[in-house]
Amino acid sequence: MPHPPQSRSFGVLTPLVAGLVLAAFATLPFWAEKGLVFLAGIVLVQIVFALSFNLMFGLTGLVSFGQAAFFAAGAYASAWMARSAPGLPFILSIAFGAAVGAALSFLIGLVALRRASGIYFAILTLALGQLIYTVIGKTTALGREDGLIGIARPVLDFGLFRVDLATGDRYYFLLVVAAAIISGALWWVWHGSLGRILAAIRQEPERVRFLGVDVRRHRENAFLISGTMTALAGALMAPWSQIITPMIAHWSYSALPILFCLLGGSARFWGPAVGAIVFAGLEHGTRNMTGMAELVVGGALLLVVLAMPGGILGTLARLSGRLAREGAR
Amino acid sequence: MLSEVLPTALNGLVWAMSVFLVASGLTLIFGILHILNFSHGGFVMIGAYLAFTVTNRVPGTASVAAFLGIAVACAAAVGAMGLVVDRVVFRRLKGVDDSYSLVATYALLLLCEGAVKSGWGGNFLSMSPPEGLGGALFVGDLFVPSYALFVIAAGVAVYLALDLWLHRTASGRILKSVALDPWMASLLGINVTAIFTVAVVAGFALAGLAGGLLAPNQSLSPALGGTYIIQAFGVIIVGGIGNVRGAFLAAVLLGLVDAFGTVYVPEFPGIFFFVAVAVIILFRPQGLLSGIR
Numbered sequence A: 001m002p003h004p005p006q007s008r009s010f011g012v013l014t015p016l017v018a019g020l021v022l023a024a025f026a027t028l029p030f031w032a033e034k035g036l037v038f039l040a041g042i043v044l045v046q047i048v049f050a051l052s053f054n055l056m057f058g059l060t061g062l063v064s065f066g067q068a069a070f071f072a073a074g075a076y077a078s079a080w081m082a083r084s085a086p087g088l089p090f091i092l093s094i095a096f097g098a099a100v101g102a103a104l105s106f107l108i109g110l111v112a113l114r115r116a117s118g119i120y121f122a123i124l125t126l127a128l129g130q131l132i133y134t135v136i137g138k139t140t141a142l143g144r145e146d147g148l149i150g151i152a153r154p155v156l157d158f159g160l161f162r163v164d165l166a167t168g169d170r171y172y173f174l175l176v177v178a179a180a181i182i183s184g185a186l187w188w189v190w191h192g193s194l195g196r197i198l199a200a201i202r203q204e205p206e207r208v209r210f211l212g213v214d215v216r217r218h219r220e221n222a223f224l225i226s227g228t229m230t231a232l233a234g235a236l237m238a239p240w241s242q243i244i245t246p247m248i249a250h251w252s253y254s255a256l257p258i259l260f261c262l263l264g265g266s267a268r269f270w271g272p273a274v275g276a277i278v279f280a281g282l283e284h285g286t287r288n289m290t291g292m293a294e295l296v297v298g299g300a301l302l303l304v305v306l307a308m309p310g311g312i313l314g315t316l317a318r319l320s321g322r323l324a325r326e327g328a329r
Numbered sequence B: 001m002l003s004e005v006l007p008t009a010l011n012g013l014v015w016a017m018s019v020f021l022v023a024s025g026l027t028l029i030f031g032i033l034h035i036l037n038f039s040h041g042g043f044v045m046i047g048a049y050l051a052f053t054v055t056n057r058v059p060g061t062a063s064v065a066a067f068l069g070i071a072v073a074c075a076a077a078v079g080a081m082g083l084v085v086d087r088v089v090f091r092r093l094k095g096v097d098d099s100y101s102l103v104a105t106y107a108l109l110l111l112c113e114g115a116v117k118s119g120w121g122g123n124f125l126s127m128s129p130p131e132g133l134g135g136a137l138f139v140g141d142l143f144v145p146s147y148a149l150f151v152i153a154a155g156v157a158v159y160l161a162l163d164l165w166l167h168r169t170a171s172g173r174i175l176k177s178v179a180l181d182p183w184m185a186s187l188l189g190i191n192v193t194a195i196f197t198v199a200v201v202a203g204f205a206l207a208g209l210a211g212g213l214l215a216p217n218q219s220l221s222p223a224l225g226g227t228y229i230i231q232a233f234g235v236i237i238v239g240g241i242g243n244v245r246g247a248f249l250a251a252v253l254l255g256l257v258d259a260f261g262t263v264y265v266p267e268f269p270g271i272f273f274f275v276a277v278a279v280i281i282l283f284r285p286q287g288l289l290s291g292i293r
Helices: A013-031 A032-059 A065-083 A091-113 A118-137 A172-193 A193-203 A205-209 A214-239 A251-266 A269-287 A292-307 A311-329 B002-031 B040-057 B064-088 B098-120 B146-168 B168-180 B182-187 B192-217 B224-239 B244-263 B270-283
Strands: A156-157 A162-163 B137-138 B142-145
Touching: A013 A032, A032 A065, A032 A118, A032 A172, A032 A193, A032 A214, A032 A251, A032 A269, A065 A091, A065 A214, A065 A251, A065 B064, A065 B270, A091 A118, A091 B270, A118 B098, A118 B224, A118 B270, A172 A193, A172 A214, A193 A205, A193 A214, A193 A311, A193 B002, A205 A214, A214 A269, A251 A269, A251 A292, A251 A311, A251 B040, A251 B098, A251 B224, A292 B098, B002 B040, B002 B142, B002 B192, B002 B224, B002 B244, B040 B064, B040 B098, B040 B192, B040 B224, B064 B192, B098 B224, B142 B146, B146 B168, B146 B192, B146 B244, B168 B192, B168 B244, B168 B270, B182 B192, B192 B244, B224 B244, B224 B270, B244 B270
Parallel strands: none
Antiparallel strands: A156 A162, B137 B142
């Protein structure tokens, strides 16, 4: 098994560091330049994307290689809705994006989880994802290969007062709040009864089946939640980047959350978030050197997969465990 | 009627043989090592760039013989890279989860792309077919580029050579026995680690050969590696992963499905490949032929 059955806990350190990271994200516009704020917004969306993906990958061990299809479904559906019905409240266009992602992940999960497992599940989801990528790139209402451009940042209408998210860094703060809420919800699912049943299925599918648990139903539920949350991340990104192209449905975009999970450590809830932040740092640091970004990211990834099987968090936990043992001696 | 069907069938077969050239090495490595090598397309791309550079730098390489010679040299060079990759990466991936080897080899694909970008730049490059393959033939009313016929012939030749090697020679049979049961093979005195290395080097050499042979067919760019690998994945999964005969059959089947689909539904070119892959995996998850053959 790739994942340690019982991962060592960092204790009080986890909420402390998570709070510090959240504070850093929330105060970023006050001390960082504009380019970095934009990047941080993208990273926040990618954290939600990767945490949603890991609900499936980390807890069931199944690799969905078509996750970008749900991300794109959410982004395109919400942007299309906001454009077709300009007066519609922002929350409804976001909800529409999530609903389309939910419908799509329900269908794909129903089909893919019925027959395929392991490498076949990965390739089947890859094929279905590429199918959606091709359809988006050839659909005129979705802008074909050029995508949708000039997506407006919305105005929130609270009745008594209105908040125009197009001014300043307001949409960024909305992203911080939304990412925190969605991550909290995912944390609750991961540590709740569904998460624990899935973890049990991953270790002993036969034994869990004997206990009367419908294994496939639970995997389908996890796939549905994972796909819906991914679509929500996509719907949140569209007004931030203000342009979406079919590239967000491409298989290489589906590879991103897998990289984040393995880089940070897929056995822990916060692993993918760590992976997304480290990955963005690597890419940002090498952005001006042709070919260097791929060499550094590829090299780092290879090193982590070959030498640090638990990812960054798994390795840190092993090191801290060793330190604690030596301290006690 | 026939004049409409034949060009489409020809297009489908050219696509099929191009993808089979890429998929053959991929399925061979999976059959023996059970590693789905994401970087395979990256090494095909490196083979194509090497062929491009040698053809442009060295004078007098415009003939068909020189073209074939360069493709074989690319196969040797990429095969040597396979030796290094086997030592450094693949040996550490034994027994790990599929997703780990998928990501480790995806990292290798990124390294290939980075190497191509820093070596050749990110611009599109192109090379023309050698003299003698640049023209076209007329079969009745049918216009057939000679290079298209060459690609089909090359695909069939590589398939026949691989099939003969695996089924009719002693070393091929040893390879198959290791694929079936490495532990039993080692008890019979077969050096299993050496056989693994042979399979990896052969698979990488096939990637280099595919790159050299297919280089004139497309614009070379660092995205080439990722383009071919997805099609090759579909072909080897549909064929029965690890099965060379299955990959050949699947390439022909999917190539024809996609070519005819694109003619009848021109709004969504390329969509039928993915539809066919998804449907076949659903109803026959083990592929058309299973096991190593």
